[in-house]
Amino acid sequence: MSTAPVMKETSPGRPPRALLSADALSVTFPGRRGGPPARAVDGVDLDIGPGEIVALVGESGCGKTTLARALLGLVTPTAGRVVFAGEPLGYGPRALKAYRGRVQLVLQDPSGSLNPRHTVYEAVAEGLRIHGRPGDERTAVADALARAGLRPPERFFLRHPHELSGGQRQRVVIAGALVLRPEVLVADEPVASLDASVRGEILALLLALRAELGLSALVVTHDLGLAWNIADRVAVMYLGRVVESGPVEDVLSAPRHPYTRALLSVLPESPAEPVVLSGEPPDPTRVPGGCRFHARCQILASGEAARTGVAEACRTQDLPVLPGTGPHAAACHWAAPEAGA
Template identity: 85%
Template sequence: MNPLLTASGLHVTFPGRRGGPSARAVDGVHLDIGAGEIVALVGESGCGKTTLARALLGLVRPTSGSVGFAGAPLSYASRDLKTYRRRVQLVLQDPSGSLNPRHTVYDAVAEGLRIHRYAGDERAAVAAALSRAGLRPPERFFLRYPHELSGGQRQRVVIAGALVLEPELLVADEPVASLDASVRGEILALLLRLRDELGLAALIVTHDLGLAWNIADRVAVMYLGRIVETGTVEEVLSAPRHPYTRALLSVLPESGAEPVVLAGEPPDPSRIPAGCRFHARCQVLASGEADRAGVSSACRTRDLPLLDGHGRAAACHVHGTP
């Protein structure tokens, strides 16, 4: 089955300061998302998740590599991008920042229809989107302003604004990070229901592996511009192979593992180290396990190939795929 969205060999670099080396925010990524599939893109702040998501949306043009949708390469002509963004919608982290405080809920949801010159019944489309997002009866919310809503209701309005164009894929950047714990489950359940009822695919960008466990079909773990582990959510979170994934997973209360405290900060993306890009912080290398496996030199000097985005794989000299 052909994927709905594909990234192939994707690189995004930004100019360095004062003529210094370029920052490799996305440094070679292969990623597929199938129709009706939820993929979680997981990693700590600064690893390149948001830049990758923006490149997939056409908001950032790749330095090299390609993005494809429904079997066709993404065109960056203005008219083609406008059509593409009707089929692929963004849901941002902070609903308060996403909504204009001077616009009513009706205007916020109808904005996409007006941009795309929707020819049907605007009121009916807005009502249907609000209803799908769990705001019922929708007419009750038409004339409300964002400050009159709870955080969960504001996030539902943002989701309704994406749904009103009937997209095939949502890209949700930390969709529940700003919400109370009691509301997070409601929004995650909503996203799952939308997948089941509408066949909607989703890329969930998050630093939270617990969120990925609750919602995703597949997980892609990102570190310093690259995906370092991928597989189904059960494979990756039940038996993580990459030391970085193990560290992220260890801090979840339900993991039962001893928390792994990573040394230092992620390296500067303009000065990516040789060898495995995680080796300076790697608990497997520090513990001597890599030396006992005879690969400690390779960890420090030999780069690992890009993961192809299919099946179960980890970019690790010790525990990776042979």
């Protein structure tokens, strides 16, 4: 895969109840200049268990960042709900403030998320001050920096972002999330802006934090190699829906959905012939009938769907929303017999 391998430990067995869930979640944005609305997220179920890392993968425009923002409470769902620790998320200021102390965002671009005029100490302490956390601030900041791999932490207190390497800046961003002692991290492309030599270090750090602190994480990425190295489960998203999900080894070793197969085929290490997707990229203002991938599907274009008798269903019959967790499953007419559905 495209990201350097890191040592990954398997998380504990799946819990009976998820820690963070999207429950039939939809986010629709008004159309521009009177145009049709954009169904960015369309009835998604997704669960993240305690101590579990879930990778959410897909092309740009598939809805994965909007889904992540909805799970963070930064976007209010049009329908459905976000559930945390068994309770639906409230959207009042007090409820959101308490929630964001327990579910923290790690952005992809540390240069853009760090104020260049603030020192490392101020950047990490900001969350403590916003949330009014009691206790010794200096000790909390030092502990967060040390957990993020910046040791000795005091050496970094007075530095500014421009004095740090890209990997160090990303560690400061992670420390800023850790200082509040959250239960879940939502990491949006956490290594996309880093050199290849540093990516493995940051992924290893996230795995170590899971092991040491019991953190859960949703990692949003277009990089299936990253998903392979860090995740317990993977959810593949296309045009607002999760179209394949399951244990990462199952999904990436034996993909069932043609979209997942296409994404995997273009990785440098893939033995498969690269699949060049035809047609237009996903457009949430124009969700087709039937399977929403059918206009770009290589299985349908090759005639294989017709030979197996599902071509008409591909074009006309919508598919059920995949459950938030469970065994390897794909929302695909052609894959259904293969999946034992």
